[in-house]
Amino acid sequence: MGESKGKEATIEEALSQIERLSEETGLTKATVDNIIWSFCADGYGEVCTATPHCEVCPVKTWCKYK
Numbered sequence: 001m002g003e004s005k006g007k008e009a010t011i012e013e014a015l016s017q018i019e020r021l022s023e024e025t026g027l028t029k030a031t032v033d034n035i036i037w038s039f040c041a042d043g044y045g046e047v048c049t050a051t052p053h054c055e056v057c058p059v060k061t062w063c064k065y066k
Contacts, residue, residue, distance in 0.1 A: 003016070003017050003064060014036070017036070018032045018033050018036065021059070021062055024062060025059075025062070035059065036048075039057070039059075048065075052065060
């Protein structure tokens with residue numbers, strides 16, 4: 001989501017992102033975590049991949065990848 005300093009987010013960066021999105025959206029941390037996992041997992045959402053599909057992402061408003 002464009003928050004990491006590296007190619008892949010560290011655990012700390014991912015947890016920070018989940019916390020921030022939970023606060024901004026009102027969704028539980030578990031829900032945010034599930035959305036992020038689903039979007040990134042092979043064979044599931046496959047939205048946040050090496051070739052992102054931002055056009056279909058419902059949380060692109062909160063993403064800084066663009």
